[in-house]
Amino acid sequence: xxxxxxxxxxxxxxVQTAINELRAIQHGxxxxxxxxxxxxxxxxxxxxxxxxxxxxxxxxxxxxHHLGELRSLSQKVKVQIENLEAAMRQYHETxxxxxxxxxxxxx
Numbered sequence: 001x002x003x004x005x006x007x008x009x010x011x012x013x014x015v016q017t018a019i020n021e022l023r024a025i026q027h028g029x030x031x032x033x034x035x036x037x038x039x040x041x042x043x044x045x046x047x048x049x050x051x052x053x054x055x056x057x058x059x060x061x062x063x064x065h066h067l068g069e070l071r072s073l074s075q076k077v078k079v080q081i082e083n084l085e086a087a088m089r090q091y092h093e094t095x096x097x098x099x100x101x102x103x104x105x106x107x
Contacts, residue, residue: 010087010091012091012092015087015088015091018084019084022077022080022081023081026078026081029070029077034071037066037067037070040063040066041060043056043059043060043063
């Protein structure tokens with residue numbers, strides 16, 4: 001979408017490209033990044049000495065934070081996809097209505 005005469009020019013091809021790219025990002029997050037982060041949370045310490053346990057605790061906190069960030073990003077991408085798809089639907093509905101109105105006027 002680009003500004004045009006006080007409004008925006010909607011380019012459905014570019015919007016569809018953006019949707020496709022966001023879907024690829026979403027797929028990577030859901031099927032690669034988040035599962036890897038969940039796997040890292042299952043890491044067990046190699047020993048029971050205080051230094052190892054302290055390190056493990058901090059590492060788990062970091063992994064938990066990272067997983068939360070990935071889930072948040074995934075949700076934001078999902079909302080962006082939904083918003084762009086809604087804009088595409090609205091665009092197509094408006095275009096169809098305009099064509100029908102134009103035909104009914106006999107032009």
